[in-house]
Amino acid sequence: MTGTVFINGRFLTQPMSGVQRYAQEIVTALDVLAGEAALAQRFVLLTPPGARPLDLRHIATRAVGTRGGHLWDQRDFARASRTGTALCLAASGPVLKKRQVVVIHDASVQRHPEFFGKPYVLLHTLLDQLLARRATIATVSEFSRGELADVLPLAARDIVVAPNGAEHLAIAPDAGVVERLGLTRGGYFLTLGNLTANKNLAVALRALARLTPGSAKLVAVGRLDRAVFGNAGLPEPGPDVLLPGRLDDAEVAGLMQGARALIFPSIYEGFGIPPLEAFVNGCPVLASTAPAVQEVCGPAADYFEPHDDATLAALMRMLLDDADGALRRDRLDKARDRVARYSWRNSARILADACARVAAA
Known part of the structure; x- marks a missing residue:
């Protein structure tokens, strides 16, 4: 299934906040686009066991693995997505996978480490740096594009911007x-x-x-x-x-x-x-x-x-x-x-196009 994009569904095991809202609405918009035959690739949502259900009509959902948390990302999701492209919408993904698009929403860990516990800062600083070396990074605003380009570091032109919506x-x-x-x-x-x-x-x-x-x-x-x-x-x-x-x-x-x-x-x-x-x-x-x-x-x-x-x-x-x-x-x-200026549908389209470019490369 080399033409498949595997969506990281670990966000469905996390409490709802802005990041999880983003992931849920992007997947829902992708499901609508899939129903309109408007996507070049097949999308499959992979989740850890026990994830809350998401009402999708055109994107298949499959529970994989036995773990949770970051271990699920690095082992279970990495293994299950190895034959295709990965789309990770909630600031985490398998660090050894090259064919993937990862949305990092901001640089708050680097800019304001005082807002977080020390273990969290150390983990996500390292995770962001490792993902930036292999994955295509996306974010949600021009401001965050500049921030991530500075702290990771990356060329700003290489960071995809796919904003939030409010529909x-x-x-x-x-x-x-x-x-x-x-x-x-x-x-x-x-x-x-x-x-x-x-x-x-x-x-x-x-x-x-x-x-x-x-x-x-x-x-x-x-x-x-x-x-x-x-x-x-x-x-x-x-x-x-x-x-x-x-x-x-x-x-x-x-x-x-x-x-x-x-x-x-x-x-x-x-x-x-x-x-x-x-x-x-x-x-x-x-x-x-x-x-x-x-x-x-x-x-x-x-x-x-x-x-x-x-x-x-x-x-x-x-x-x-x-x-x-x-x-x-x-x-x-x-x-x-x-x-x-903003819609989940437009941003889903932007991320789908980014996945297609990654798969073609």
């Missing part, structure tokens, strides 16, 4: 989630993420504390536990902070459509999907000046430096004072252009 959240929203959480439309700001230092929830909490008490709430969706706030160095959440935990896509869409704005305060991103998801759902964005976020959002977002809670608070007041909605309409008019 997955253009869905029927669960509008009832606003009432279930005791909220009012337009009376709250929204964040998505977890307690990692990079996601920088602290600046949003400090900005909220600068507002008049009771003037707005902050809904922080994700793997957040009030009990660990102190250990994470975060301010104690006050009565205007809601922590609903992880929500499904329809609930997130419902919250976005009712929010005054999404706050996206990340210190470092390779792309940043939530702002695009917000735009799709008619939600303005207040974003940090992380370069990749500015690349994605352009003039459609309002920006603050990642640790500048005073400026973020001023932007929050600006939107709260937007009584006639003129500011909101202006930002969302600009957002339509940003959304039109």
